[in-house]
Each structure stands twice: as C-alpha cells, then as structure tokens.
Amino acid sequence: MRDSERAISIKHLTKFYGKLQALDNISLEIKRGDFFAFLGPNGAGKTTTINVLTGLSNFQKGEAKAFGYNTVSEYTRTRRLIGLCAQEFNFDPFLTIHQLLVYQAGYFGIPPREASQRTDELLERFQLIEKRNVKHRALSGGMKKRLLICRALIHDPEILILDEPTAGCDLELKFLIWDHLTQLNNEGKTIFLTTHYMEEAEKLCKTIGIINHGRIVRIGNKQEVLRDKSLEAVFLEVTGQE
Amino acid sequence: MINNPIGVLALSKREIVRFLSVASQTIFPPLIASVLFMYIFGVAIGARIDFSSTGLSYLGFIVPGLMTMHLISTCYENTTSSLFIARWHNHIQEVLLSPLSYFEMVLGLLAGGVARGIIVCVGVYIVALFFTPLPIMHPFLLAFFILTIAVIFSCGGMMGALWAEDFGMLSLWSIYIIIPLVMMGGVFHPMTMLPDIVRHISKFNPMHYLVDGMRYSVTGVSDSSILVCALISLTLALGTFFATVYMFRIGYKLRT
Numbered sequence: 001m002r003d004s005e006r007a008i009s010i011k012h013l014t015k016f017y018g019k020l021q022a023l024d025n026i027s028l029e030i031k032r033g034d035f036f037a038f039l040g041p042n043g044a045g046k047t048t049t050i051n052v053l054t055g056l057s058n059f060q061k062g063e064a065k066a067f068g069y070n071t072v073s074e075y076t077r078t079r080r081l082i083g084l085c086a087q088e089f090n091f092d093p094f095l096t097i098h099q100l101l102v103y104q105a106g107y108f109g110i111p112p113r114e115a116s117q118r119t120d121e122l123l124e125r126f127q128l129i130e131k132r133n134v135k136h137r138a139l140s141g142g143m144k145k146r147l148l149i150c151r152a153l154i155h156d157p158e159i160l161i162l163d164e165p166t167a168g169c170d171l172e173l174k175f176l177i178w179d180h181l182t183q184l185n186n187e188g189k190t191i192f193l194t195t196h197y198m199e200e201a202e203k204l205c206k207t208i209g210i211i212n213h214g215r216i217v218r219i220g221n222k223q224e225v226l227r228d229k230s231l232e233a234v235f236l237e238v239t240g241q242e
Numbered sequence: 243m244i245n246n247p248i249g250v251l252a253l254s255k256r257e258i259v260r261f262l263s264v265a266s267q268t269i270f271p272p273l274i275a276s277v278l279f280m281y282i283f284g285v286a287i288g289a290r291i292d293f294s295s296t297g298l299s300y301l302g303f304i305v306p307g308l309m310t311m312h313l314i315s316t317c318y319e320n321t322t323s324s325l326f327i328a329r330w331h332n333h334i335q336e337v338l339l340s341p342l343s344y345f346e347m348v349l350g351l352l353a354g355g356v357a358r359g360i361i362v363c364v365g366v367y368i369v370a371l372f373f374t375p376l377p378i379m380h381p382f383l384l385a386f387f388i389l390t391i392a393v394i395f396s397c398g399g400m401m402g403a404l405w406a407e408d409f410g411m412l413s414l415w416s417i418y419i420i421i422p423l424v425m426m427g428g429v430f431h432p433m434t435m436l437p438d439i440v441r442h443i444s445k446f447n448p449m450h451y452l453v454d455g456m457r458y459s460v461t462g463v464s465d466s467s468i469l470v471c472a473l474i475s476l477t478l479a480l481g482t483f484f485a486t487v488y489m490f491r492i493g494y495k496l497r498t
Binding site for chain 1: 246247248249251252253255256260263297328331332333335336337338339341342343434491493498
C-alpha cells in the first residue's frame with residue numbers, strides 16, 4: 001500500500017503511564033477513505049491511541065504515521081492532516097464560537113477572511129449559525145458536540161478522529177451526527193471513530209478494531225470481524241466481558 | 243524558523259485581544275499603583291531626601307525602577323494566567339493540535355505578555371511626566387531593555403504556568419522570588435546606600451542589572467557597567483525563551 005493510500009499507520013506502539021501499560025505493542029493500518037471504528041471497554045487504550053496519533057501523548061516505543069509522515073518528527077505536517085473531535089468540551093471560555101473557530105483556522109495558517117467564511121459555512125452546515133456570537137457556555141450539550149466537530153473540520157483535514165462523538169446524545173442528535181459523518185466519509189475523509197455503541201459502529205463503519213488491556217484483539221473489515229455474529233457478541237467474546 | 247506566520251499572528255492576536263478586553267484589570271491597576279508610588283515616595287517623602295550625590299531627584303531615580311517593576315510583574319502575570327487557564331480548561335489543546343511548531347507556539351503566547359508589558363511600561367513613563375520632566379537619554383537602549391525584560395518574564399510566566407498544579411502555586415514564584423529580588427534590585431534605592439555586605443550580595447541579584455540598565459537608558463545614571471547589564475539581560479532573554487521552547491517540545495505537563 002502506498003503512503004498516499006495509507007491514512008494512518010501505527011507500528012509496535014507501546015505506551016506506559018508510570019508503571020501502567022496503556023498500549024502494548026499495537027499495530028494497525030487504516031486506508032484512505034476508510035470509516036474505522038475503534039472499540040474497547042473503558043480504559044482499554046482507545047483515547048491513548050488517539051492522543052498518540054494527534055501528539056497529545058508521548059510514548060515509549062513504536063511509531064505512528066499519517067499519510068507516511070511521522071507524528072513526532074514531522075508533527076507540523078501530520079497535524080494539518082488530522083482533525084480531532086475530543087470527548088470533552090475544551091473550548092476557550094472567553095471567545096464566541098465564531099471567534100473560536102476563526103482563531104483555530106488561523107493557527108492552521110488560514111487567512112482571516114477565508115477563516116471567517118469557512119467558519120460561517122461550517123456553522124451553517126451544523127445548524128449553529130444563529131449562535132455564532134455567543135460563548136460556548138450558552139450552548140446546549142448537543143450544540144457543543146456539533147461545535148467540537150466544526151472545530152475538528154475547520155482546516156479541512158484528510159483524517160477526522162472522533163472520540164465518542166455521540167456519547168450522551170439524544171436520538172435526534174445521534175442521527176444528525178451519523179448523517180454528517182456518513183456524508184464526510186462519502187466526500188473522501190478518512191474517519192477514525194471510538195464508540196461504546198455497537199449499533200453505531202455496525203451501521204457506520206467499514207473496518208473495525210477492538211482493543212482490550214492495551215492490545216488489539218480483533219481487527220479487519222466489518223464482514224471479517226462479524227462472521228455472521230452481532231458486533232456485540234463479538235465484542236463480548238474477545239474482551240471476555242459478560 | 244517561522245513557517246506558519248498566519249498561525250503565529252492568530253495566536254498573538256488572541257493573546258493581545260484577551261488582555262485588552264479586560265483593560266480595567268490588566269492595564270489600569272499598575273498605572274494607578276504607579277501614581278501612588280510616585281506621589282507618596284517621590285513627592286511626599288522624596289522631597290525630603292537628599293539625593294544630590296546621584297545627580298537625580300529621588301522621583302527621577304525611582305521612575306525607571308517603577309517602569310521595570312511593573313514591566314516585570316505584568317509580563318509575568320499575563321502569560322502565567324493565560325497559559326495556566328488554558329491548561330486548566332484544557333483549551334491549550336487548540337494550540338497543541340495545530341501545526342504551529344513549538345518555537346511558533348511560544349512566540350505566539352509570548353506576544354500577549356510582551357505587548358501588555360510594553361503598554362504598562364510606557365504608561366508608567368507617561369504618568370511620570372505629570373510629576374517631573376524626564377527626557378529619555380538613550381531611547382534605543384531603553385527599547386532593548388524593555389524588550390529583553392519583557393521576554394524574560396513572559397517566558398518566566400509560561401514556565402511558572404507549566405509548573406503550577408493549581409491556582410495556589412501560580413503566584414508562588416512571583417511572591418517569594420521575583421518581587422523580593424526586584425525590590426532588592428534597586429527600584430527605590432541606589433546600591434551605595436546599602437551596607438557593604440548587602441551590596442556585595444546584590445551583585446548576584448540579576449534583577450539589579452535589569453533595573454540598572456533601565457535606569458541608565460532613561461537617566462544616563464547607573465551603578466554598574468551598562469555592557470554587563472545588557473549582556474545579562476540578553477542572555478536571560480535568550481535562555482528563558484529557549485528553555486520555554488524546550489518545555490513545549492518535551493511536552494512538560496502538556497502531554498500525558
């Protein structure tokens with residue numbers, strides 16, 4: 001597989017928090033345009049893997065690459081390729097949501113006029129345009145979720161990483177986010193999604209990986225992983241959960 | 243070294259707009275404090291002090307010291323509070339996830355502290371002109387000292403913000419180290435007024451050279467060699483800047 005076709009490549013990644021091993025020699029590859037679900041129980045290593053990919057965590061061994069660029073030695077390149085929709089609402093509390101996205105675009109080298117235009121387009125697309133001049137505290141939980149996605153998309157990244165984007169969402173919002181993600185994937189974006197909702201992974205994703213105790217215990221395209229079973233059954237089987 | 247100038251400008255703008263939007267808390271308090279210092283120490287008490295040996299009035303002597311003191315404290319406070327709050331709310335991730343290099347991140351975050359320090363420092367000088375005529379003897383040298391001191395303490399503030407675990411730890415460096423050293427560095431007194439032993443110890447206080455450099459730039463009078471003052475100021479500015487870049491590079495309390 002050429003590097004232009006290999007969106008994410010992780011090899012022998014090992015990560016410790018003190019004495020606790022969070023990732024144990026994991027390796028995985030995700031193709032350009034894939035919709036990858038990364039599943040696992042709480043504390044299995046999903047968010048740690050994301051943090052390593054995005055440069056928010058150091059690690060002890062192995063390597064991570066985005067489109068062939070090393071996430072450590074070529075971090076200024078890989079960060080342009082990746083957009084992260086984090087789990088928590090970590091917005092600057094002093095800025096309106098429009099300012100917040102314009103500044104974020106600025107950090108990615110997008111000139112102010114283009115940044116403002118792109119911000120309005122995203123706010124329109126995610127139905128937040130009427131809130132453009134309020135601070136994030138004034139938004140509902142669902143709106144904040146959508147704002148997280150807007151922020152991740154502001155620089156039009158090739159890879160979109162979402163850490164439990166629908167956790168705590170009502171059905172309407174969940175379906176709305178699913179529609180947006182499907183559309184983004186159809187537009188060619190590679191999507192890396194973590195979730196605890198099996199039906200979400202089963203419905204949206206083309207490839208599935210399951211991690212448990214820092215080790216990848218199952219990975220492959222959806223058909224290979226499921227083998228005529230439900231995802232929930234496979235998940236319980238490989239993670240040893242009741 | 244700067245590959246993403248728009249990114250650096252965006253981060254700088256955010257940092258500058260942040261303190262300008264609350265000018266009543268960030269700009270005016272040091273100016274009000276300066277007026278009080280100048281009136282009480284310079285006018286009310288200073289008029290009774292015989293200061294003829296220095297060739298300056300007491301008020302003329304303390305103004306460069308006050309400029310330095312407020313320059314130091316505002317630069318430090320600005321970057322400390324901005325970066326620590328960003329860590330506390332975790333919106334520092336907005337910067338950490340961006341393609342800014344660590345050098346560029348520090349440069350952008352530095353801009354707020356430096357800009358605020360310069361505004362306050364110039365403001366203190368303008369306020370002083372209401373009390374005493376005080377022409378600047380060496381304007382380019384003054385610009386050099388203001389810039390290097392602003393860099394030293396803006397970077398110091400960032401290091402303090404990275405080191406601190408909670409709001410209580412945030413001001414420890416300022417209260418127990420920086421303010422005492424600045425006060426003992428000659429803001430209100432010439433070194434010749436001190437007992438011999440204290441004067442010798444003060445030679446190891448870097449703040450003394452910063453205050454003295456500022457004083458020479460404004461008044462043309464100093465205790466120490468101006469070359470030594472300039473070298474110390476430049477060395478500290480470069481040292482703190484690259485130390486801060488290093489802390490970002492290794493992700494000190496920024497990456498897990």
